[in-house]
Amino acid sequence: MESKLKRRMKLFSLNSNRALSEKIASEVGIPLGKAAIKQFSDGEIQVNIEESIRGAEVYVIQSISDPINDSLMELLIMVDALRRASASQINVVIPYYGYSRQDRKARSREPITAKLIANLLEDDDITRVLTLDLHAPQIQGFFDVPVDHLAAAPLLASYFSDGSFDTDNMVVVSPDHASVSRARIMAELLGTPIAIIDNRNEESAEDINEIPTEIIGNVAGKTALVIDDMIDTGTRLTISAEALSNAGATEIYGAATHAIFSNSASEILQNSKLSKVIVTDSIRIDEEKKFEKLVQLSVGPLLGNAIKMIYDNEPLAPLFKSQK
Numbered sequence: 421m422e423s424k425l426k427r428r429m430k431l432f433s434l435n436s437n438r439a440l441s442e443k444i445a446s447e448v449g450i451p452l453g454k455a456a457i458k459q460f461s462d463g464e465i466q467v468n469i470e471e472s473i474r475g476a477e478v479y480v481i482q483s484i485s486d487p488i489n490d491s492l493m494e495l496l497i498m499v500d501a502l503r504r505a506s507a508s509q510i511n512v513v514i515p516y517y518g519y520s521r522q523d524r525k526a527r528s529r530e531p532i533t534a535k536l537i538a539n540l541l542e543d544d545d546i547t548r549v550l551t552l553d554l555h556a557p558q559i560q561g562f563f564d565v566p567v568d569h570l571a572a573a574p575l576l577a578s579y580f581s582d583g584s585f586d587t588d589n590m591v592v593v594s595p596d597h598a599s600v601s602r603a604r605i606m607a608e609l610l611g612t613p614i615a616i617i618d619n620r621n622e623e624s625a626e627d628i629n630e631i632p633t634e635i636i637g638n639v640a641g642k643t644a645l646v647i648d649d650m651i652d653t654g655t656r657l658t659i660s661a662e663a664l665s666n667a668g669a670t671e672i673y674g675a676a677t678h679a680i681f682s683n684s685a686s687e688i689l690q691n692s693k694l695s696k697v698i699v700t701d702s703i704r705i706d707e708e709k710k711f712e713k714l715v716q717l718s719v720g721p722l723l724g725n726a727i728k729m730i731y732d733n734e735p736l737a738p739l740f741k742s743q744k
Contacts, residue, residue: 429731430473430507434482434498436491437704440515440720441481447724453478457494465490467497474506479550479727484518484537485680485703492518492537499544509547511730513723515702516678520555538562550726552702552719553649553677568736570726572677572700573602573647575717577609579675579698580645590643591615591669593635595660599648606647606675615639617660640668650678651699654685658692665693678702679716686711 432453433441445452454470480502482495495512502510522533534556541549542565549567554560560567581587590612594603596619607614615637644664651657657674664672672694679699689697690711698715699705705716722739729736 428475428477430471430476430478431727432469432478432480432498432502434480434491434494436483436485436494437481437515437701439704440483440701440718440723443701443718443720444481444513444724444727447721448727455498457498459490463490465493465497467494467501469501469505472505473502475508477509477511477731478502478507479511479513481513481515481723483516483703484514485516488518492540496540496544499541499546503545510545511548511550511727512541512546513727514549514551515719515723517551517554517559520559523556523559534559535562548730550723550730552700552723555649568726568730570719570722570736571605571740572702572719572722573605573609574739574741575700575719575722576647576675576677576698577606579715579717580610580673586643587612589641590645591637591639593617593637593639593644593646593660593664595619595646595648595656602649603647606645610645612645613637615644617663619659635663635667639664642669643671644669644673646672646674646694648674648676650680651676651685651689651697652680652682654681654688654692657694657697658688661693671695673698675699677719679705681705681709685709686714689713 430453431445432455435457456468458466480498484491499510519533519537548565549563552570553572560569587610592603592607592612592614594600594616603614615635618634618636646660661672673696674694675698677700686709690713696715697713700717700719702719726736726739
């Protein structure tokens with residue numbers, strides 16, 4: 421099996437998250453392919469594949485993250501290069517699917533940019549998409565090629581189920597009504613009840629001074645875990661922690677798959693009432709954005725195992741179970 425992998429499978433990393441790509445390659449058991457991704461002085465992207473990939477089953481790894489437009493163009497240009505070099509299959513591994521928040525028309529004359537990204541990738545003749553915790557699961561339906569949608573919930577749950585935490589006295593909290601299904605999945609993995617922060621006005625919730633105090637469920641005297649799919653500015657998570665503290669929660673943790681950390685998010689989270697903020701490495705976190713309360717778990721083994729299973733035509737169901 422190992423020799424077959426080395427002969428037919430190729431892994432390539434673009435520039436958004438090289439460290440994660442190396443972890444994925446280590447799990448798969450083959451080195452990353454040789455490719456040069458450069459920019460001309462005006463920002464134009466140039467891709468050069470430095471080895472033969474004729475007839476190979478290729479997996480190209482790229483989060484569509486900051487700088488988001490450069491990351492997207494790198495991916496599209498790389499796929500074009502692979503297709504012209506006669507790869508037999510081109511599978512795109514997108515740990516973080518940028519533009520996923522624009523998945524519907526909330527107002528008149530708005531674009532559905534998540535669908536546009538899907539169209540661009542399909543027009544580029546990709547074979548498959550492997551992604552992680554889409555902001556809206558229905559984005560899978562924007563593609564007409566197979567989409568394998570993984571979840572980081574088992575990995576995040578494993579952090580709290582290793583015996584260091586009293587899960588019998590824990591409650592999983594949804595920061596709003598839209599995230600209830602995500603909170604319920606985490607609660608089922610940990611065997612805890614859930615609570616919901618009743619935030620009916622999202623725009624006012626962006627103001628740290630207007631803290632929602634209505635909480636559905638009992639959090640008094642409990643360890644609270646606020647779960648979300650991404651952390652952007654850190655404001656919503658900080659507001660949630662303040663509300664839970666006011667409601668009597670003894671310790672508060674935040675967890676999310678994608679650590680976007682825009683603007684001063686790191687400082688806001690460090691100064692919040694959160695004890696720890698647990699995220700994955702689906703997005704590269706620069707050193708200046710790291711902070712004392714941050715805990716980062718790697719999705720490299722998860723994605724690496726998924727690639728091996730896809731290559732062997734095996735079901736991915738085992739990857740949705742608790743990972744200790």
